[in-house]
Amino acid sequence: MKHLLQRGAGRSITAELSKRAAILLSVAMVCTATPQFAEAQNYQFSALKIVGNERIEPATIISYAGIARGKTISSGDLNDAYQRLQGSGLFESVEIAPQGGTLVITVKEYPTVNVVNFEGNKRLKDENLGKLVSTQPRKVFSPALVEADAAAIAKAYAEAGRINVSVNPKVIKRDNNRVDVAFEITEGKVTEVERLSFTGNRAYTDRRLRQVVNTKQAGVFRTLIQRDTYVADRVAYDRQLLTDFYHSRGYVDVQVTGVSSEMTRARDGVFMTFNIREGQQFKFGKITTSSEIEGLDAAEFQKQAKIREGVVYSPNAIDLAVTRMEELALRKGAQFVRVEPRVTRNDRDQTLDIDFALIRGPRVFVERIDIEGNTTTQDQVIRREFHTAEGDAFNPREIKNSAERIRALGFFEDAQVDSKQGSGPDQVVVDVNVKEQPTGSLSFGASYGKSAGIGAAVSLEEQNFLGRGQYLGISLATTSGTKQNQIKFIEPYLLGRDLQGKFNLWYNTSEDDSSEYSTRSIGISPAIEFPLSQNGRLELRYTYSRDKIYDVEQIADPDGDGIFSGSSPVLYAEELKGERAKSAFGYTYSYDTRLTGLDPRWGFTFDLNQDLAGFGGDVDALTTTALARVERKVWQEEVTLRAEIEGGAVHARSGSNLILLDRFTGNGKIRGFETNGYGPRDLNAPNQDALGGKYFAAVRLETEFPVGLPEEYGVHGGLFLDAGSVWGLDDTAGACATPVTSVCAGSIDDGLNWRSAVGFSVFWDTMLGPLRFNFSKAIKKEDYDKEQSFDMTISTKF
Incomplete structure (x- = not known):
């Protein structure tokens, strides 16, 4: 009996202690956000009671708490359960109270979001802001999430230059435990x-x-x-x-x-x-090559450096030299060869000696190339920018260059290329993560030139057609006297190689206000283009066109008053030949030092074009043109000097007669003269039409410099000197034998008469387009030439 009383007393004392602990625990929960349990207390609950939940199932709450029935737990376990429930983001408040053998969990659920509104925003639209916030209708309201959303909105405005923006989230309570969330935005001014x-x-x-x-x-x-x-x-x-x-x-x-x-x-x-x-400017010193690999001759690789001593140092020159040497090693069948540029600094004469050391790299292979993020662009478009295939030797420099080529495509907003270890220590996996960006554009444009007048243009371009990396462009342009329509397609990797396939289709007409005739040309030109060297490329093409001169006004005296009107009999004779077909094969060789950019202060380009017509059609002639340009920045690169020399010749073969559309005109060759303002001219014709010539030559010298205005105004000045000529006709008296009129064209001067002009220019870079104002004065000309002392050009796209 005594034993039983002692056991009963024990249970009474234990119950009392549990009751006091529960009271203390409840007080602690009210006083602090995080409950503190007595570390020495242990609990065992036969039942769990959930209070206050409306939407969330009791099983979900018990799962978050992680407390099982009948299991002995400590006060620390209760504290952990509280932290898990509070950290779930589902409850506004949580209370855990042991009541004898029952654990009571009282929760207050966060309300659901009814609507999300944005107020006061003008610069950023609701749909754009809606993409930034995570708070969404019909989701659980979270104060922390709302604050993060307000910060995201403020950041978006800061990126748009409005760092004074204020975003004040407001919560409006509704019935049925719902709330409306409103972000009150004060945008402020642009900073x-x-x-x-x-x-x-x-x-x-x-x-x-x-x-x-x-x-x-x-x-x-x-x-x-x-x-x-x-x-x-x-x-x-x-x-x-x-x-x-x-x-x-x-x-x-x-x-x-x-x-x-x-x-x-x-x-x-x-x-x-x-x-x-800044530090000091360094130049290249001694350039040497050494080999640490048996069988590789350093002298042979030395030729690939192509760096001259005394030239200003450029990291790009080093990278290109390394790339050329490593490619040579691959062509010789040497795998895992690395070229390590070893730099010796000479502070005395401010030079850098470079020794390109051929060393044996680690035997690591590319296991695979993983590509992610390309929802539109096909994998092959990205893979072909890698000169390393799966299973090849891993070359970190080549992977870096491949990443640059992928970014240069212009198809992606962001492109990250990383490497990680593969299935073994000698395997590497290359990860490519890209983020697509729009590659198509529809643009409308306007232009103005004193000669051409006001013009309009519309173009549709897709840089990544069907995700294949192909280019498709359709353009329509018109001015007061011309209409130009063109379709252009380019396949940059024809047959999976660095071989561009091109196709052009055009339909052009002109009704020149300064001439008494019209022209029309329609044609197609498929072509292929491929590299010949690091800076040189070659295009091979075939061109078929049908050209015509029409509506040539005949010389006549309609009123019988002795005043004649009309165009040249030479042009009328050419009109009588009707529409002529031209079938020609040609090529263009282009050389551009800007492709490598070894010295950004200067650049040189050269283009040589030749087209041989006579493979069918009505024209049998060889046309040759060449253009060389050089540009140099001087005086701290603030002044730009430019020089251009251009020339061309067309030679009729097999007695073929040329017409105006086969010859050259002076349009765009030198400034200071109107359209068709110089060259061989029929002085006996009432309107004295320019007839073009078989040859042309032009030299253009120009300098561009600041004029003292702030750089943000975008205004620069320039001086220019142009000289050139158009000359040569097959038959200057041919019209005399044509029974068209009694007027003869035999006095046409088609000699080599040089023209020249000087002037100054005002360049203005605006958001509407680049404007250029040319003020010129012809200093050498013929009496019949037509001068143009002022010209303004503007080209805009919107």
Whole structure:
């Protein structure tokens, strides 16, 4: 009996202690957000009771709590259960209270979101903001999520240059445990870059460096230019642009030590200053090649360096030399060869000696290439940019170059190429993650030229047709006297090789107001283009066209007053030949040093074109044209010097007669003269039509320089000197034998008469398009030439 009493007393004491612990626990829950349980207390519950839940099933709550019936648990376990429930994001409040053998879990559920509204937004539309927020109708309301959404909206406005934006989320309670969430937005004004300056720069002026960075100063077109708004995320990109700019010009020690951004008093503008430590400019010293691999002759690889001593150092030149040497090793059948440029610095004479060391790289293979994110672009379009196939030796430099080629396609907003270990230590998996971007465009344009008048154009372009990487373009353009319609298609990798397949189809007409005739040309031209060298490419083409001169006004005296009107009998005789078919094979060789960009301060291009007609059709002639251009930046790269020389000749074969459409005109060759303003001309014809010539030559010299206005205005000046001529006709007296009129064209002067003009230009880069104003004066001309002292050109797209 005594024993039983003691056991009963024990249970009474235990019950009392449990009751007191529950009271203390409840008080602690009320006083603090996180309950604190006595660490020495243990519990065992035979039942779990859920209170307060409306939408969430009890089983879900018990699953989050992780407490099982009949299992002994500690106070720490209860605390962990509380943390799990509170951290689930489903409940506004949670209470855990042991009541004897029952654990009571009382919850207060978060309400559901009824609607989400945006108020006060004008610059960013509701549909765009809706994509930024995670709070959505019919989902559980979360205060933390709403705050994160407000921050995301503020960030989006900051990226648009409105860093003074304020986003105030409001929660409006509704019945049935629902709430409306409203984001009240005060957009504020755009924070513009009022001044963009640089410190520590000695080699280049602020004006030149402003052209390098992506951020621009606010100028006259501040309402149109988006790059003059302050975006903090753009600063890192601008720092990299400045670093790359200096590195490519030999400043190997350059550092952009910091960027200070100071707000104006009104907090509507920022003064940005880039702090630069330039260092010294280095040039290439001794260029050598050494081989650590038996069987590879260093002298043979030395020829692939193609770097001259004394030239300003360029990292791009190093990369190209390494690429050429490694490609030579592959052609010789040598696998896993790496070229390691070893640099010896000579501070005394500021040169860098480069030794290209041929070393044996690790035996690692490409196991596979995984591509993700390309929803439109086909895998093969990305894979063909890799010169390394699955199973080939792994070359980190080639993978890097492949990544650059993928980005250069322009198909992707972002392209990341990484490598990771594959199934074994000698295997590598290349991961390609891309983010697609729109590649099609529909553009409308307008143009103006004093000669051509007002024009309009519409074009439809797709850079990645059907996801195959092909180009398709359709363009329609018209001015006061011409209509040009064209369809162009390009397959960049024909037959899976670096071989471009091209196809052009055109239909052009002209009704020149300054001439008494019209022309029409329709034709097709398939072509292939492929590289011949690092800078040279060759295009082979076939062209078939049907050309015609029509509506040539005959010379007549309609009123009988002795005043004649009409065009040249030469053109009328050519009109009588009717529509003529031309079938020609041709080629274009192009050479462009800008492809490699070894020295960004200068560039040289050369184009040679030849077309041989006579493979059927009515024309048997050889047409040759050539154009060479050179450009050089001087005086801290603020002044640009340009020189162009151009020429052409057409030679009729087998007694074939040429017409105007086969010959050259002076249009666009030299400034200072109107359209058809110089060249062989029929002076006896009432309108003195220009007849074109079999030969032409032109030399154009030009300089472009700043005029002292702020760079953000986009205004530059220029001076030019042009000289050239068009000459040569097959038969200057042929019209005399044609019984058209009594007027003879035998006085046509088709000699080599040089013309020249000087002038100055005003260049204005606007958001509406590049404008150019030319003021010129002909200093050498013939009496019958037609001068043009002013010309303005503008081309816009929108």
